Amino acid sequence: MYDFCINGGGMVGAALALGLAQQNYRVVVIEPNQPQPFEPEQGPDLRVSAISEASVILLKALGAWHNIEKMRLKPYVGLSVWDDPKHRTDFTAKSIDVPQLGYFVENRLLQLGCHQALAQHDNVTVIFNDKVDNISLSSINSPTPSSDAAAISQASDAAVDGSVDKPKSVKELTREIDTNKQSVCVTLSSSTKINAKWLVGADGARSQVRQFAGIGTSGWQYGQQAMGITIKMAKETQAITWQQFTPTGPKAFLPMFDECASLVWYNSPEELQRLKGLNSTQLKNEVIDAFPGELTQNDNDFSIIAKAAFPLTRMHASEYVRERSILIGDAAHTINPLAGQGVNIGFRDVQALLEVTAQNLDISSQAFFTALKNDYEKPRKRDNLLMMSAMDGFYTLFSNDIAPIKWIRNQLLSVAEHAGPIKKEVLKYAIGMR
Numbered sequence: 001m002y003d004f005c006i007n008g009g010g011m012v013g014a015a016l017a018l019g020l021a022q023q024n025y026r027v028v029v030i031e032p033n034q035p036q037p038f039e040p041e042q043g044p045d046l047r048v049s050a051i052s053e054a055s056v057i058l059l060k061a062l063g064a065w066h067n068i069e070k071m072r073l074k075p076y077v078g079l080s081v082w083d084d085p086k087h088r089t090d091f092t093a094k095s096i097d098v099p100q101l102g103y104f105v106e107n108r109l110l111q112l113g114c115h116q117a118l119a120q121h122d123n124v125t126v127i128f129n130d131k132v133d134n135i136s137l138s139s140i141n142s143p144t145p146s147s148d149a150a151a152i153s154q155a156s157d158a159a160v161d162g163s164v165d166k167p168k169s170v171k172e173l174t175r176e177i178d179t180n181k182q183s184v185c186v187t188l189s190s191s192t193k194i195n196a197k198w199l200v201g202a203d204g205a206r207s208q209v210r211q212f213a214g215i216g217t218s219g220w221q222y223g224q225q226a227m228g229i230t231i232k233m234a235k236e237t238q239a240i241t242w243q244q245f246t247p248t249g250p251k252a253f254l255p256m257f258d259e260c261a262s263l264v265w266y267n268s269p270e271e272l273q274r275l276k277g278l279n280s281t282q283l284k285n286e287v288i289d290a291f292p293g294e295l296t297q298n299d300n301d302f303s304i305i306a307k308a309a310f311p312l313t314r315m316h317a318s319e320y321v322r323e324r325s326i327l328i329g330d331a332a333h334t335i336n337p338l339a340g341q342g343v344n345i346g347f348r349d350v351q352a353l354l355e356v357t358a359q360n361l362d363i364s365s366q367a368f369f370t371a372l373k374n375d376y377e378k379p380r381k382r383d384n385l386l387m388m389s390a391m392d393g394f395y396t397l398f399s400n401d402i403a404p405i406k407w408i409r410n411q412l413l414s415v416a417e418h419a420g421p422i423k424k425e426v427l428k429y430a431i432g433m434r
């Protein structure tokens with residue numbers, strides 16, 4: 001029997017598996033989609049994340065960061081925010097005596113770096129290209145289906161065929177077994193059965209684990225969507241990310257490796273649907289018209305590589321721990337990507353959860369369950385809710401054209417630019433140094 005079964009081997013799930021492996025737990029990771037191996041000649045991926053210094057420290061401790069560095073990334077040393085160009089705030093790494101504020105890294109490379117590190121641990125089994133079909137609870141002391149190494153090896157190579165059945169709700173499960181004596185039985189599409197003391201949902205916003213545990217959510221879908229546009233600049237650009245706020249939504253520039261970059265364009269679903277239908281030349285002209293002059297300053301030029309639109313959703317689980325299930329990352333919360341904090345707060349979940357599992361408690365005990373609720377769920381729910389609310393307030397303040405509010409936000413940006421020590425503390429908090 002495994003100690004932990006992690007459903008989802010993305011960036012956050014793989015990072016958690018690494019930490020648990022370092023603590024000598026037996027871990028199995030289920031990831032339906034094996035990431036494509038890295039080749040230096042590959043073009044940039046559409047999905048990219050801003051990785052804070054705090055997240056880098058965690059990934060270094062987990063033994064994954066050096067794998068990521070060997071592939072490709074882009075450190076950035078400045079962050080600029082404005083509405084009216086006359087009222088702008090510029091944050092710099094130099095102002096707080098650090099070499100960079102963070103890194104822009106493609107999500108796939110973060111995932112690959114973690115999985116490369118996982119391959120060095122004998123106490124971790126990773127199953128690719130298979131899906132969870134059913135989840136149930138059983139007694140730890142009762143006979144359990146076989147999940148030996150041979151079966152797991154076969155599952156790793158099995159191709160997924162067919163749809164996933166709807167997982168059982170906790171309300172449908174037998175309640176007569178003492179919680180401390182329960183284990184989780186996971187059945188995969190390949191018919192392989194896995195037994196574990198704990199099931200971790202690192203399986204995204206539509207989490208099967210959350211559904212199985214009967215954990216409710218609150219939230220909404222925002223009226224706007226965002227389009228990611230990958231571009232290649234003709235000339236070298238500064239390692240500075242910037243974001244301009246407009247009444248129709250923010251427009252952001254994220255520098256990447258080799259003068260590639262990612263543009264983020266917020267707008268209505270209807271407008272983004274129109275933009276998606278344009279060819280590269282037409283879209284480039286729209287970008288030039290809509291984005292600030294910083295994009296093409298110093299006679300720079302760019303070409304369109306790829307584009308994709310995605311909805312903006314806020315979601316927060318009512319619990320992070322229930323029965324034999326634990327939620328982390330997007331399975332527990334999704335946030336407006338305005339400040340690029342999504343994966344960073346997921347990594348903070350990982351850090352907090354690993355601090356609990358490091359307490360050397362019997363993980364089948366009530367004491368461990370209580371520690372999860374008090375030392376993981378409670379502080380992470382509080383901090384994540386605070387971050388969600390802050391991003392929503394920021395989004396509301398900067399995404400409208402009401403004259404008094406526009407005047408207030410411009411004054412706030414001007415004050416922030418000259419705030420001295422306060423400005424430095426805000427920046428340190430933003431990059432995870434506080």
